[in-house]
Amino acid sequence: MQVSLVNQDFSLESIVPFFQPIMDLSNNTVWRYECLARLVNFNQPAFVPSEFLFLVERRHSVARLTETIFNRSANYFRNINVAWSVNVSLEDMLDPEISQFLRAQLHNYPNPQRISIEITVKNALENLDVFNEFASVCKGLNIGITLDHFELSTCDIGQVLALPVDAIKVSGTVMQGIEKNAGLYQSLVSLFQQASMNNIVLIAEHIEQLEVLEAMKNLGFRYAQGFYLSQPKSNLE
Template sequence: MQITEVTDSFNLDSVVPFFQPIMDLENETVWSYECLARLVNLHENTYLPSQFLFLVERQHSVAQLTETIFNRSANYFRDINMAWNINVSLSDMTDSVIQQFFCSQLQDYPNPNRISIEITAHNALTETQSFWSFSKMCASFGVKIIIDHFDLTPESLEKVIELPVSAIKVPSKLFECDEKEHLELVQQLIMSSKINNIILIAEHIEQEATLTKVKNLGLKYAQGFYFSQPKASTQ
């Protein structure tokens, strides 16, 4: 639902990154942080992108939103030895201006190999040429690619596993189905990811029972409200 308190004074200064941890299940420590865009108004109310993105699009500022979240996240983690990632849209992935922006920012950034970029499976598979071009640029700086919104089907599994990515986020619901064919697909995903040195991250973990099932399958990384909701920086 879109926010109702829309004013012409809206600007990207009100959009800040909130951080949600991705957990290392073996060591019970934070492995990385996902940096998520949130709009915080004067009354300290917080809004999701689905509630304010129409404002950004109305001002033709989608690229500027990506730049804002990247810069603020990069500044926060600049002197912190911690991995972090942001999401990019299809328009970001195909925008030469955004690619030039990333290049200019990464050239002087300490340890850019701590950074990952999340791209949806749909965008990676439907805009293959743009994805490979973007991933090649990222690789030149040591920046990793994470696939998100992955829908486990035989076709998508075969295609995604061949992409130059370091990790795949898998919704926890995919581990909760007990149908034989589905379980075989899950096992194939786990085996294929190991062969290709791709990390699997179980996301949307909200209950201990789901976490137990994920651990029993041998997954080492997970994310979700069970561990923590996205939180603003304390700095």
């Protein structure tokens, strides 16, 4: 779908959360849902952020987008005892209004421990002071931190595991060549060992084929997410 198909005059009211499950492979149940922003226009397929985010940024409305998705997700799950997460950007972490917004939203919210904020490894490592300050806010609100887009080939395991996080998403692309790369395999073993010692959950993401899913299960992953397991959906049915 071409970006040009997005109406320049779209409203943030048209952006809604779609829910993609993270599965518990030990019993084939949903562990939590990631709430993903989608732009819904009448009689058109939902647009993904890469197709409309440039319009949000042009309007300087990134914070409003984050607030919209968080608020709608929070309302959706308020009376449903299911864990869920939303994504925040570097711009969100730098914006003091987002921290104030989270405090206001979670005042009297039931079981905020169900909520997790997802932040890319790149944004966390390249802006450590900003990340640590934002993580402190989240911890104070009893919500978790998940690191997204972790790549074994490009990330320092020790540096990442030293961060104040609860979970790390490991890309399914780790399977590419792992059988012929002893160093990569040992890095993965080390990641599991250190994550366990730090009480950090590992999640296999970008699972798009059965072969990759089975391989990740054999490597020890209990949690997984990807199109093979489920596409993002507008409801939990």
